Amino acid sequence: MEYVHLVVELTIGFAALFLMTKILGKTQFAQITPFDFISALILGEMVGNAIFDQDVTIWKVLFAILVWAILIYSIEVLSQKVQNIRGFLEGRPSIVINKGKIDYNALKKNKLDLNQLQTLAREKGCFSLNEIQYAILETDGSLSVLPKHKYGMPTKEDLNIPYKPVQLPVPLILDGELEKNNLHEAGFDELWLQNQLSSQGITQYQEVLYAEWRGDEGQLYVTTY
Known part of the structure; x- marks a missing residue:
């Protein structure tokens, strides 16, 4: 009977978290901000308490998930409507390489060392930091890279390739x-x-x-x- 109760609690907790994630939107997965990371930890802790703590019933957890979902949704709406608070909640992108020069202060501010910067750059296909004209550390921790002119990929226009309509498979x-x-x-x-x-x-x-x-x-x- 105890195992059946555990299965029921796990199923209900999973369904509630899944439903909340669907309501809040895909950005919860695509762009993990510090606020989203905290949210994931707290929600996981809620479900964990319901499973292993006999004093915490699944109904209390569902109520807590509902309240937390309302708070997250309210903050998401607030950040969309009030631009000044958006940077505080979601963070702001930082230019870590500006005009080909590494910005040490920006690295220090974002707790990023050179080895980490090199790793992020290699993930973008840049194996030398000297190839980069601009590099922006995004709010989700990824790196957006604009290479220097001579290292950039040529476009079809540069190669004088005739225009051909593109259709989605x-x-x-x-x-x-x-x-x-x-x-x-x-x-x-x-x-x-x-x-x-x-x-x-x-x-x-x-x-x-x-x-x-x-x-x-x-x-x-x-x-x-």
Whole structure:
């Protein structure tokens, strides 16, 4: 009975945290700020207390999660509407390399040493700090890099490559299941798709692991199991 109770509490806690995360939006994952990090720690502690502390019921934890979600949502709305408080809650990007020169004061302010800076730069494909014209330490701890002119990647305009329209590839079959909305969005019907598959010796959708229509190339890419 004790294990059943534990499973119930874990399930309810997981569902509540998942629902709260869906309501608050994807930025909770994509841009982890110091405030978001604190929130994650507190929410995890709440669920942990409900599981291992007999005096803390799951209803108290759900109430605490609800109150915490309201606080987080209120602060998110406040930071969107009041620009002056946004920097305090979310932090501000810092220019750590300015016009090719490393800003030691900016590194010191952000508790970043040269080894860490080199690591972040290598993740962006810059193996020498001398290649960087500007480097900005973002609020989530990542580094945005603008290389010097001679180290930058040439564009198609620089290479005089003729313009060609770019279209987003459209998945038509995923794990043997037909994506009807995507098929119609691409401008085709099932008869067309079946003919395309038949030309490759495929008779059923279930044989296909992944199928993708590339409009810019006019090709159907198919991978079977």
